[in-house]
Structure formats: structure tokens, C-alpha cells
Amino acid sequence: MIRLENVTKVYKTSTRPALENVSVDVGKGEFVFVIGPSGSGKSTFLRLLLREEVPSKGKVYVSNYDVAKLPRRRVPRLRQTIGCVFQDFRLLTNKTVFENVAFALEVIGKPAHTIRKVVPEVLELVGLEGKSDRMPRELSGGEQQRVAIARAFVNRPLMLLADEPTGNLDPDTSQDIMLLLERINRTGTTVVMATHDQSIVDSMRRRVVELDFGRVIRDDARGVYGYDH
Numbered sequence: 001m002i003r004l005e006n007v008t009k010v011y012k013t014s015t016r017p018a019l020e021n022v023s024v025d026v027g028k029g030e031f032v033f034v035i036g037p038s039g040s041g042k043s044t045f046l047r048l049l050l051r052e053e054v055p056s057k058g059k060v061y062v063s064n065y066d067v068a069k070l071p072r073r074r075v076p077r078l079r080q081t082i083g084c085v086f087q088d089f090r091l092l093t094n095k096t097v098f099e100n101v102a103f104a105l106e107v108i109g110k111p112a113h114t115i116r117k118v119v120p121e122v123l124e125l126v127g128l129e130g131k132s133d134r135m136p137r138e139l140s141g142g143e144q145q146r147v148a149i150a151r152a153f154v155n156r157p158l159m160l161l162a163d164e165p166t167g168n169l170d171p172d173t174s175q176d177i178m179l180l181l182e183r184i185n186r187t188g189t190t191v192v193m194a195t196h197d198q199s200i201v202d203s204m205r206r207r208v209v210e211l212d213f214g215r216v217i218r219d220d221a222r223g224v225y226g227y228d229h
């Protein structure tokens, strides 16, 4: 599903590589945490999968496509197979919950009758039934993140990339969001989540890829955040 082969990424304005000789293989349906301190390369890892960046060296494959070689016109189709969730939710503040989720389908040309059917289904999946007419500012942080997850998932992507999705949430709300990501993972969706939330990583006991200064220093099948647990 995702394969990085000896990937090094050096940004133009920086001398130190953001990623250095990284090789990681993620199978379909896996749940993987990418952890490491600030600046260790987690976001760069995710950006390479979306072709927001291309590697300086090595290969990135997503669904068997060599991402760097993908013609520019094919990039939108790659991105349609990848749902994204961020720390700051990134909702459209002037649209309702329903409209935020519907928008993800409108931009890829889904017909109105499909949108009317699937948006309520996905809002129910994320536990927001009855809130479809609210504006984002009328929701709690956890609820806003649920909208963002609904929007990322409504198109049934092959994979969900989450960059610090619990970074702005309290511990209880974070746990709820993790349960939701687990539920999405159980539908067969591959989930890759960048985080430095130690308690979440420890409680989930999923695969952990740890980065430090752009290098993979650990890849544990059922990891906890640190070694001394």
C-alpha cells in the first residue's frame, strides 16, 4: 500500500536532511504511528505520500504507483485515494457540518443524490447525527475533528493520513477520536498517524515507526512510545 525505499529528503533551504535513508513498508489495512520529536520528519513523511513533496533520493510508492513519477495530471487522482486529517481541523467556517462533508464530494463531481445519501451515513458513523446543520463554531473541538474525519472518509479512501489529530484535544476527547480512527481502520482503511502523544501510542499498542533527526530508529509491530515502559 505504502512503500518508502531509502528515501532521503533535503529541503532546498536546509542543509540537514528532513528524512534520511528511510525505508518503511505499510500493508493494506495497517494502523501505524509515526512518532518522534518536533522536527524529526513526521510531516515530511506524510507530505511525500501526498506528492506535496518529492524525495531527493529513493522511491515512494503509494498503491504501487511511483509517486515522484506520477504525471502532474494524475496527482489529483492519487490524492482522492488518501483522506487527510490535521491538528487544526481545517473546516470551512462559513459552511455547516453537512456542507463541509458534502463539499469533499462536490469537488470530485459526485451527483447530488449520492451526496444526500452518503453524507448522513458518514455523519452517523462519526457520531454526529443530529448536528448536520450546526456551524463549526457551534461545535466542541472533538466534534470539529469528527467533522474533519467524516470529510476525509466520506469518499472511502484507501488510506487515512492523520497529522497530530489529537494535538488540540484534551485526553478524554483524544481517546474518543482514537476509537473513531480504529473503527475506520477496521473497515480496511490503512491509517498512518503522526503524533507525539505518548499516552495514546502506549494505549493503542499498534505499530510504531520512530523518527529521530529524519532517521528511522525503531519500527515495532506493537509498540509503546518509549523503551522504558
Ligand SMILES: Nc1ncnc2c1ncn2[C@@H]1O[C@H](COP(=O)(O)OP(=O)(O)OP(=O)(O)O)[C@@H](O)[C@H]1O
Residues within 6 Å of the ligand: 011, 012, 013, 014, 017, 018, 036, 037, 038, 039, 040, 041, 042, 043, 044, 045
Ligand atoms: N518546507 C520546508 N522547507 C525547509 N525545511 C523544512 C520544510 N518543512 C520542514 N522542514 C524541515 O525539515 C525537518 C523536518 O520537519 P517536519 O515538519 O517533517 O518534522 P515534524 O516531525 O513533522 O515536526 P513537528 O512535530 O514539529 O510538526 C525540520 O528540520 C524542518 O525545519
